[in-house]
Amino acid sequence: MKTNILGLPIKETEEISNDLNILLSSFQVYYQNLRGIHWNIRGKRFFDLHVKFEELYNDAQLKIDMIAERVLTIGGRPLHTFEDYIKNNKLKVGKNISVDEEAVHLIVTSLSDLLKIERELLAKSADANDEGTNSMMSDFIKEQEKTIWMMKAWLEEKI
Secondary structure, eight states: OOOOOTTBBBHHHHHHHHHHHHHHHHHHHHHHHHHHHHHHHOOOHHHHHHHHHHHHHHHHHHHHHHHHHHHTOOOOOOOOSSHHHHHOSSOOOSSSSOOOHHHHHHHHHHHHHHHHHHHHHHHHHTTTTTHHHHHHHHHHHHHHHHHHEEEEEHHHHOO
């Protein structure tokens, strides 16, 4: 088996890089959804949600950078055009959402879809002994599961 300078198997690392680009594209859509609901939220819960949505999009922006840098670290090239993001995105695009519960449902659904991508990456990176990607996915998963729990609690719904 051929390995790269990092000691990772080349073929598997290319697949992981491609999957990271899918995650990157989906995170870009998630980020933009959060910006949209941050700008457009209305109602009695505006002040609390406006701040929360900003917190979430700032976190998403950091994760986007981490994903792109991981792609580069393992020898890939991160996608960086809106055309590529839309083509590779796995999330629902939210448009003109201003109702609090609809916004929070979009977040929960988006995070759930991101978890699916991340769990696939977790399995592939474990098989390839890619601890860097594996560790990043584990951290993302743990944070997003907690956010889903909190959002579901806000919605007064069970997990």
